[in-house]
Amino acid sequence: MTLKLGVPSKGRLMEKTFDWFAERGVEIRRTGSEREYTGAVEGVENMALVLLSAGEIPRELSTGRIHLGVTGSDLVHEKLADWQARVIAMEPMGFGYADLVVAVPHCWVDVDTLDDLDAAAAAFRAGHGFRLRIATKYHRLVRDFLREAGVADYSLVDSQGATEGTVRNLTAEAIADITSTGETLRANHLKILSDGVVHRSQATLFKSRSAPWDATARAAFRTLEDKLGLDS
Amino acid sequence: MAQKAATLAQAERLFAFFQTAGAQPVQADILQPAETLLDLYGEDIRARAYVTSDPARGEQMLRPDFTVPVVQMHMQSGATPARYTYMGEVFRRQEQHPERASEYIQVGFELFDDGAPAVAEAQVFALFSELLSPLGLHAATGDIGLLVAAVEGLSTSEGRKAALKRHIWRPRRFRALLDRFGGRAPVPVSRARLLKALDKVGAESVLNRAGPPIGLRAHTEISARLHALQEDAATPPIAAGEVEILEDILGLRETCTNALEHLRDIAVDLPAIAPAVERMDARLEALSAEGIDVDLLDFEATYGRTTMEYYDGFVFGFYAEGRPDLPPVATGGRYDALTRRLGDGREVPAVGGVVRPELVLNLTETRP
Numbered sequence: 001m002t003l004k005l006g007v008p009s010k011g012r013l014m015e016k017t018f019d020w021f022a023e024r025g026v027e028i029r030r031t032g033s034e035r036e037y038t039g040a041v042e043g044v045e046n047m048a049l050v051l052l053s054a055g056e057i058p059r060e061l062s063t064g065r066i067h068l069g070v071t072g073s074d075l076v077h078e079k080l081a082d083w084q085a086r087v088i089a090m091e092p093m094g095f096g097y098a099d100l101v102v103a104v105p106h107c108w109v110d111v112d113t114l115d116d117l118d119a120a121a122a123a124f125r126a127g128h129g130f131r132l133r134i135a136t137k138y139h140r141l142v143r144d145f146l147r148e149a150g151v152a153d154y155s156l157v158d159s160q161g162a163t164e165g166t167v168r169n170l171t172a173e174a175i176a177d178i179t180s181t182g183e184t185l186r187a188n189h190l191k192i193l194s195d196g197v198v199h200r201s202q203a204t205l206f207k208s209r210s211a212p213w214d215a216t217a218r219a220a221f222r223t224l225e226d227k228l229g230l231d232s
Numbered sequence: 233m234a235q236k237a238a239t240l241a242q243a244e245r246l247f248a249f250f251q252t253a254g255a256q257p258v259q260a261d262i263l264q265p266a267e268t269l270l271d272l273y274g275e276d277i278r279a280r281a282y283v284t285s286d287p288a289r290g291e292q293m294l295r296p297d298f299t300v301p302v303v304q305m306h307m308q309s310g311a312t313p314a315r316y317t318y319m320g321e322v323f324r325r326q327e328q329h330p331e332r333a334s335e336y337i338q339v340g341f342e343l344f345d346d347g348a349p350a351v352a353e354a355q356v357f358a359l360f361s362e363l364l365s366p367l368g369l370h371a372a373t374g375d376i377g378l379l380v381a382a383v384e385g386l387s388t389s390e391g392r393k394a395a396l397k398r399h400i401w402r403p404r405r406f407r408a409l410l411d412r413f414g415g416r417a418p419v420p421v422s423r424a425r426l427l428k429a430l431d432k433v434g435a436e437s438v439l440n441r442a443g444p445p446i447g448l449r450a451h452t453e454i455s456a457r458l459h460a461l462q463e464d465a466a467t468p469p470i471a472a473g474e475v476e477i478l479e480d481i482l483g484l485r486e487t488c489t490n491a492l493e494h495l496r497d498i499a500v501d502l503p504a505i506a507p508a509v510e511r512m513d514a515r516l517e518a519l520s521a522e523g524i525d526v527d528l529l530d531f532e533a534t535y536g537r538t539t540m541e542y543y544d545g546f547v548f549g550f551y552a553e554g555r556p557d558l559p560p561v562a563t564g565g566r567y568d569a570l571t572r573r574l575g576d577g578r579e580v581p582a583v584g585g586v587v588r589p590e591l592v593l594n595l596t597e598t599r600p
Contacts, residue, residue, distance in 0.1 A: 082327060082330065105445075105446050106442060107447075107451075107454065109438050109439060109442045109454065109458070110454055110458050112420070116423075118405070119457065120449070123453065123457060124453070128448070131274065132449075143278070143279055146275070147276060149405070150402040150404050150405025150408070152274060152399070152402065152405075153274070155270065156275055167446055167447045168446050173449055189444055
């Protein structure tokens with residue numbers, strides 16, 4: 001069988017992934033027309049490229065339909081329960097940096113830490129009759145983070161886009177979202193809590209723990225390992 | 233399949249046992265409105281329960297336990313005193329422990345009784361003890377009410393006591409608060425800076441410099457907290473001696489009889505716990521009257537702190553010794569706080585517990 005590598009199918013993440021492999025002597029590229037999701041690999045025999053949406057790569061790794069995959073560590077941690085049991089993080093790739101952070105309105109001068117957020121949430125719930133709402137699409141990561149920190153009296157509300165606007169629109173009191181420069185947060189009058197970094201994400205090469213292996217795939221993997229300078 | 237049938241037969245036996253003890257059999261819907269459970273338990277319940285949605289009824293949860301629907305039923309229509317028993321599946325997501333069952337049968341017993349609390353607690357414990365006696369389990373007991381009383385007895389501001397009481401069920405946050413209120417942890421840098429600015433230019437000016445107001449949390453709420461922070465900064469640290477007493481209580485692991493003796497000594501220095509100690513004394517007496525040997529029964533002051541929010545008094549659990557792989561066979565306790573929360577101002581004293589028939593069966597089969 002061929003060794004299957006899943007990579008993001010479009011955008012900067014795809015281009016940077018191609019560059020990263022090229023720098024290490026493995027040429028991967030898209031083939032066919034602009035709209036056709038097919039790819040080719042040169043430099044490693046019996047290795048195939050699978051172009052996927054970055055958000056689907058965690059699931060494909062988890063079910064073992066691909067041996068290797070490139071995606072943001074945030075997506076793996078968020079989408080896979082007990083991710084360490086399903087995939088191995090082989091190599092951080094040094095691009096696609098983004099931090100998942102908890103942010104509150106800038107005008108909350110009394111809130112700078114999770115401890116403050118917890119106290120504000122207690123008072124908010126007592127005053128308003130419902131829990132302080134935090135808008136996010138990273139439910140698992142944020143919930144685990146806040147539980148670990150002992151924050152209570154909050155609830156998560158789902159926000160799949162334009163999360164920074166939820167506070168102004170009164171659908172949430174605070175947010176937890178991905179930011180790389182903090183520019184959008186500032187423009188929306190939000191500030192990051194000083195201990196509010198939930199996860200520092202970057203593009204990472206993952207290996208599935210459940211993909212089937214045979215001699216051909218194993219040999220291809222060893223060649224790839226040598227080229228990439230990985231040893232596992 | 234055969235295993236499930238055997239578990240059901242075992243559950244029927246336990247269910248019959250509770251009915252013989254005078255409990256009225258009740259049932260609950262499998263689909264429960266998610267809102268009530270979320271309001272009670274917060275986001276954590278989402279990680280533990282299956283959420284499903286219905287276009288007309290909104291978010292629903294597969295019942296993670298029976299306690300909430302049974303309390304609601306009793307508060308709506310039941311006359312106190314009452315005893316209920318139930319049997320049925322509960323559903324729990326097991327993200328951290330995929331090897332554990334995500335669907336299993338619970339048989340429960342709940343006692344709503346406004347008579348002597350010690351007697352009600354002893355009755356419930358003795359009932360589970362009798363039911364499980366052939367299995368030779370280890371019993372653990374604790375008392376959340378004692379911790380609450382100890383916090384209330386500290387000589388510090390009401391705000392600090394409320395913050396500590398709120399986090400009794402979250403030991404790490406509790407510890408961090410205690411360290412700060414006791415002056416053992418430094419004031420966070422940003423807090424110190426804020427307090428300095430408040431002293432220098434006043435709350436109004438600090439607020440006005442902070443950018444446009446956005447969101448539902450109003451200016452008045454922010455200034456109320458600024459005021460509370462200033463007050464807290466002016467409050468002296470909790471005396472080292474009191475923190476030590478609290479830690480002494482938290483570290484208590486003894487037989488019930490010895491624990492009571494030790495708590496009596498502590499009550500000399502912290503008289504606020506005296507009523508809770510008296511209540512424990514009365515409970516031990518009631519347990520003895522039920523035939524429980526309290527000289528051998530274990531007491532752990534922190535028992536039930538991490539797993540059972542809303543248990544606010546006596547708590548207990550039964551474990552198979554030498555089988556750390558198994559969850560507790562039975563757990564229970566007093567949950568007056570839950571009835572208060574669900575009762576719109578009303579409260580009914582309540583004690584109860586649940587047992588897992590498949591574990592009873594498993595242990596009966598493996599017992600030599």
